[in-house]
Amino acid sequence: MKLRLRYSASMSHAFDRYAAFTDLPALNAISAKPLRKSLRVNTLKTSVEAIKAYAGKRGWVLTPVPWCSEAFFIDREDRSQGIGRDLLHQLGHFYLQEAASMLPASLLDPQAGEAILDMSAAPGSKTTQMAAKMQGRGVIVANDVQEKRLWTLKSALHRMGVSNVIVTKKVGQWFSAHMTERFDRVLCDAPCTAQGTVRKDSDALKYASMENIEKMARLQMTLLEAAVHATKVGGRIVYSTCTLTPEENEGVMEKILNKFSTQLEIVDPRTIHIAPEGFWEVAIADSIRVQDFVPEKSTNNEQRINEQPFLRLWPQTYDTEGFFSAVLKKTAPTRHPMEVDRVHFQERELPRSRRDEIGKILENEYGTSFLDEDDRLFERGGELLLATKDVASFHLPVSDYSLGLPFGKRLPDGRVLLHNEVVTLRGAHVRTQTIDITEKEIESLFAGHNFT
Numbered sequence: 001m002k003l004r005l006r007y008s009a010s011m012s013h014a015f016d017r018y019a020a021f022t023d024l025p026a027l028n029a030i031s032a033k034p035l036r037k038s039l040r041v042n043t044l045k046t047s048v049e050a051i052k053a054y055a056g057k058r059g060w061v062l063t064p065v066p067w068c069s070e071a072f073f074i075d076r077e078d079r080s081q082g083i084g085r086d087l088l089h090q091l092g093h094f095y096l097q098e099a100a101s102m103l104p105a106s107l108l109d110p111q112a113g114e115a116i117l118d119m120s121a122a123p124g125s126k127t128t129q130m131a132a133k134m135q136g137r138g139v140i141v142a143n144d145v146q147e148k149r150l151w152t153l154k155s156a157l158h159r160m161g162v163s164n165v166i167v168t169k170k171v172g173q174w175f176s177a178h179m180t181e182r183f184d185r186v187l188c189d190a191p192c193t194a195q196g197t198v199r200k201d202s203d204a205l206k207y208a209s210m211e212n213i214e215k216m217a218r219l220q221m222t223l224l225e226a227a228v229h230a231t232k233v234g235g236r237i238v239y240s241t242c243t244l245t246p247e248e249n250e251g252v253m254e255k256i257l258n259k260f261s262t263q264l265e266i267v268d269p270r271t272i273h274i275a276p277e278g279f280w281e282v283a284i285a286d287s288i289r290v291q292d293f294v295p296e297k298s299t300n301n302e303q304r305i306n307e308q309p310f311l312r313l314w315p316q317t318y319d320t321e322g323f324f325s326a327v328l329k330k331t332a333p334t335r336h337p338m339e340v341d342r343v344h345f346q347e348r349e350l351p352r353s354r355r356d357e358i359g360k361i362l363e364n365e366y367g368t369s370f371l372d373e374d375d376r377l378f379e380r381g382g383e384l385l386l387a388t389k390d391v392a393s394f395h396l397p398v399s400d401y402s403l404g405l406p407f408g409k410r411l412p413d414g415r416v417l418l419h420n421e422v423v424t425l426r427g428a429h430v431r432t433q434t435i436d437i438t439e440k441e442i443e444s445l446f447a448g449h450n451f452t
Contacts, residue, residue, distance in 0.1 A: 014208035021293065022316075029316070035200050041072075042161070044132050044161045046094075051094055054088060065102060068102040068274070092159040101321065103240070103311070106274045107269055108187050108327075115182060116185050117140075117175065123149065127153065127165065139165070140166070143169070150167065159421070166400050168400055175227070178338065180230060180336075180337040182232070183230050184232055185236045188224050190220040190252075193207045196242040196315065197321055216248055237327070238327050239325070241324050248324075269325070292307070310324065311324065312324050342396070345399075349392055376392045377407060379410075382409060383408075384408045384409065385403065386404050386407040391404065
């Protein structure tokens with residue numbers, strides 16, 4: 001795609017190059033305004049109705065996010081305390097997530113029982129969104145390559161109560177050959193120049209040089225190609241970025257569709273039915289305007305894409321971050337799968353008899369085992385981890401980084417010291433050894449004080 005919109009001496013701002021695509025004064029004006037707060041209800045721990053009632057008691061006004069039925073924009077008069085310090089946020093009943101970033105997982109639409117790859121998963125917002133949709137059935141491989149980002153990812157997964165996840169530490173391109181056609185759906189939310197995040201990060205435009213844009217576009221192409229190889233025939237791929245550049249968005253899509261012209265189809269997002277009828281017409285038209293900008297044909301016998309239903313969210317369109325998403329279906333094989341050996345998890349799965357024994361101990365003590373029929377317990381370094389039968393049966397050709405949810409620690413006397421993560425997930429089933437405390441007492445505990 002000939003979308004090389006070079007900067008000129010007259011360009012004083014990185015957005016000036018978009019004057020042909022969008023209302024530049026509107027883009028500049030909205031970029032100077034702070035983002036609207038938005039939350040996503042974690043249906044692994046609570047319900048939309050419960051959070052609506054909770055918000056009403058606190059005077060929060062919730063407005064639905066059109067493309068995610070569990071999400072809302074938040075407006076509130078009392079801003080004396082940040083929402084991030086709210087009790088239910090800390091307990092993982094809802095997740096503070098920018099509304100536009102909810103779009104890729106909604107478009108991927110993972111189903112219970114499927115195998116999902118989140119190729120660049122940290123910090124975990126989209127992984128936890130998909131996990132809630134799947135309700136613990138199926139498996140998500142949540143991958144990232146940086147140690148610091150992996151810890152952030154794990155923290156989000158644990159707070160939100162996700163048990164059907166395997167975390168891996170690999171470059172995304174690794175999945176191309178080593179896990180060919182292993183996943184029903186793959187999310188490639190690619191690293192990018194992040195121009196769309198300028199409303200929350202004023203430094204975002206520091207990375208807007210053409211050299212960096214073209215470097216990122218090359219990286220994105222290799223990641224998206226790996227995502228295509230890793231997807232089963234008939235499966236779905238979602239490609240997304242939080243940037244505005246044509247090179248990283250429509251340009252990458254043209255390259256991938258030329259490379260796999262007989263093996264990929266474009267999925268119209270209007271057929272996924274995640275937003276009201278007619279809602280996406282503006283976002284699709286905005287992408288088409290970019291696709292049609294340069295009239296000449298591509299070189300090397302490549303065909304230009306045009307009039308394709310990709311979603312381009314300028315910040316001023318829906319009052320969000322800037323975002324791009326495209327949905328693909330794999331219709332034919334793209335490479336022959338390699339023979340790979342199964343590598344055992346770092347965690348050791350406990351025998352069913354031992355799992356049931358632990359469950360009985362807990363049931364005698366608390367009136368519940370904290371375990372469901374399809375749950376499995378793993379052990380690593382003396383710590384027990386809660387996972388699912390789908391996780392236990394999923395074969396990896398590499399050692400995992402971690403899996404499951406912290407469950408507890410076995411004590412010398414045979415009892416189990418439960419971890420906070422499983423208690424906040426399933427503590428509502430406890431029938432004995434409970435006490436009632438007030439919200440003020442909870443706040444006192446969080447402040448480090450004791451009470452009797």
